[in-house]
Amino acid sequence: MPELNDQELEDELRTGLNRCVQSQASRLVGLEERVLAELRSRHRPQRLSAPRPAFGLSRRLALATVALALVIFAGGLFAGMQVERLQSGLANKGTGVQFVIAYPEAQSVAVAGDFTNWDKRPLERGPDGVWRLWVQLPPGRYEYAFIVNGSRWLPDPRASQFVRSYGNDLNSVIYVGKGGETS
């Protein structure tokens, strides 16, 4: 076979390619439409699936995290409700009541009553010799008395009502109304 120069080789290639294209020309008819149809058939709308785990976590790990968070939240909610219930005698919806008695010569003054289960709760002495204590009381009726120097029981001279208890003892009474008013 004689050697072809570059130009002759190019001509031979072009001729051969044209002959191939011509022979397949029939197959090219409607090619564009067939390709588009094939593409459409492959592009089906996808169903919405569950959201993908964020930040690359696996789905099971995400579920476990959510469950743990719910347990912690629910547990905290229940615990908080119980703490609130236990503290309700003093802190919830209560009125701040100040117990006051002027007794400069006393070494100690405490108050005891229905709201302390009759346990003695110490008052604080001010520089003016007046003893004071703030207590949060929910609405209700409360009997109480002061205890001076650990053993001497006295009614509150500022109270509006006194009641007898255990013979000759006098207790003071304080009422806390619905709106927090005291009497």
Add this chain to the structure above:
Amino acid sequence: MKKLHGRGLILGLALAALLSSAALAATEQEVLNLIGQLPFSTADKAFLSTSYKKGMDEGRLAPDLAMDLLQKVGVQSNAPVDQRRDVLMTIGQALLEELPVDMLISKAEEGVAKGVPMSGILQEIQERKATLEQVKALFEQRGVHSNLTDRSSPYSQASIDAAITDVAGSLEDYVRGGNNPNDAPAVKAAVLNTLKLDGRLPTALVSAIDEHFSEIDLGTIAQAIATRIKNS
């Protein structure tokens, strides 16, 4: 995958509920455990367990208050065992009769705090229990019920218990204060004054008591209190 989501959620909430209920049950159980350790007979401890558990279950006896009472009267007191037992059992009997016991427990703890002999504490709470019984009977006779007894009633058990306590307490205060138990109008006025000042009571309940309880109703109980005190 959906099943896994649901199961995880249910398991988490069930665990939280179990932990919470365990915390609540422990306090009531502590009360029952303490009763079991008291130096009383088996039968007496069984009575206390039954009655105090009923009180706690019905919301008339807070477990922490029960613990406080049992410690002060049952454990720490140096009084004779039978007197300590009788004080605790008087309160237990009141719980079985579905009486409010706050006033009885408060009087017992006040007596302990003031060094009153246990026999004196026992007498005081027995007298006041009798008054509570009469007042509760009056509430029932006059048709003032809680919504547990009468579904149509607008009053909670807590409100009715507070009202019974206030009526009984004010009658006791009136008579022990040296006032005339035969002055029925004055008796009723004293009772209503207490009810109106106590912020726990619904206004409608106070009005119902004013409407349904006559001066004679309350005067009769005041006279009974005076008789008990005189005979004690």
